[in-house]
Amino acid sequence: MDSFLQKYGPAALITGASSGIGKSFADLLAGRGFDLLLVARREERLQAVRSDLQSRFGVQVHILVQDLTEPGAAGRIYDFAAENNLQIGLLINNAGYGSYGEFDRLNLDSELKMIDLACRAMAELAHRFIPDMKRRGRGGVIFLSSVVSRIATPYMANYSAGKAYEFALANALHGELKPYGIDVLALLPGTTDTEFFDIAQMKRNASFLKRTPRQAAQTALRAIGKRSYVIDGVVYKLFIFIARLIPTRLMIRLAGFVLRPGGNEEL
Ligand SMILES: NC(=O)c1ccc[n+]([C@@H]2O[C@H](COP(=O)([O-])OP(=O)(O)OC[C@H]3O[C@@H](n4cnc5c(N)ncnc54)[C@H](OP(=O)(O)O)[C@@H]3O)[C@@H](O)[C@H]2O)c1
Incomplete structure (x- = not known):
């Protein structure tokens, strides 16, 4: 058996797996x-x-239709896994959506749900599935953060704050759970060619900056067990490295200029 499957199998739970x-x-x-x-x-x-x-692969695939912003969602997912005898060795906390615009003009209900999804649902799912992984002495959790967790991004304030929560949670849990044989990773993609931009009503970046969803997922599966977070793509690694050398005040001004609605948000 593949050593990856031995370490993180036999079953994986993936939220936001419809696209x-x-x-x-x-x-x-x-x-x-x-x-x-x-x-x-x-x-x-x-x-x-x-x-x-x-x-294509002859594996067992269970589906569960669930809005993760609903109260009790994580509990229902945990119960479903137990009822179907699914031993979840790998939890991929991936579901999420973004928004773009002046903070106070964005729809409040949708912004609060974004917090429920990015913070509450991810934390609750990890909290429920980690004890079983501890008992088995192995497992993995991947949190879908973003490069925006590492820099200030005016006009994506609530979204990037949620991604910063995921980044911090993943890094802390990485340290806590290592002694139990559980690997935790934050994946930080840059612009990835998915439906995300249509839902957030944002323009996509120039094509040379675009990564495919498969590349992003591959980056995480290669990095888990080796580090606490990984940035997807050399261009974005370099971008974050340089951005973090720039004084925060200047970086906020630059990002505010580039991301300004109706401004140059294509770059
Ligand atoms: N694309 C990018 O450039 C980019 C960059 C950095 C980070 N990310 C992060 O990557 C993750 C995946 O996004 P993506 O780019 O693959 O976008 P996507 O194609 O829009 O996928 C988002 C997934 O999340 C699910 N989802 C959204 N709200 C949900 C809810 N309330 N309950 C349950 N599921 C929900 C969606 O399924 P349903 O609509 O069927 O529920 C969909 O499967 C997100 O956390 C996003 O923040 C994306």
């Missing part, structure tokens, strides 16, 4: 023999992912 990076994680893990529990709101999309993966 984008989550769907790519599902594809890559099914290819390595993982059984899967896939969670998202769009049932038809999940069904299509399930039949595709089952026919």
Whole structure:
């Protein structure tokens, strides 16, 4: 058996697996023999992912339609996994969405749900699944953070604050859980070509900056167990390295200029 499957198997739970990076994680893990529990709101999309993966890889794929911003969502997912005898060795906290614009003009309900998804749901899922991993003495948790967690991003204030929470949570848990044989990783993608930009009503970056969802997922699966966080793509690694050398005050002004709505947000 693949040593990766031995360490993190037999089953993986992926939130937000109906599209984008989550769907790519599902594809890559099914290819390595993982059984899967896939969670998202769009049932038809999940069904299509399930039949595709089952026919190509012959693994067990369970789907659960669940809005993760609803109270009790994490508990229902945990119970579903238990009822179906799924031993979750790898939790991929991936579901998320963004928004763009002046903070006080964005829809408050949607912004508060974003916090529920980026902070509350991710923390609760980790809190529920980690004790079983501790008992087994092995496992992994991946948090989908972002490069925006490392720099100030005016006009994406709430979104980047949520990603900073995930970054901090992942790094701290990495330290806490290492002695139990559990690996925790924050994945920090830059612009990745998914539906994210349509939902956030943002323009995509120039194409040379764009990464594919598969590349982002591969980066995380290669890095888990080796470090506490990983930035996807050399260009973004370099970008964050340089950005962190620039004084914060100047960086905020530069980012505010580039990201200003109606300004140059394509760059
Ligand atoms: N694309 C980028 O450039 C980029 C960069 C950095 C970080 N990220 C992060 O990567 C993660 C995945 O995003 P993506 O780029 O792959 O975008 P995406 O294609 O829009 O995928 C987002 C996934 O999250 C699910 N989701 C959203 N709200 C949900 C909710 N309330 N309950 C359950 N599932 C929900 C969506 O499924 P349903 O709509 O079916 O529920 C979908 O499967 C996010 O956390 C995002 O912040 C993306």
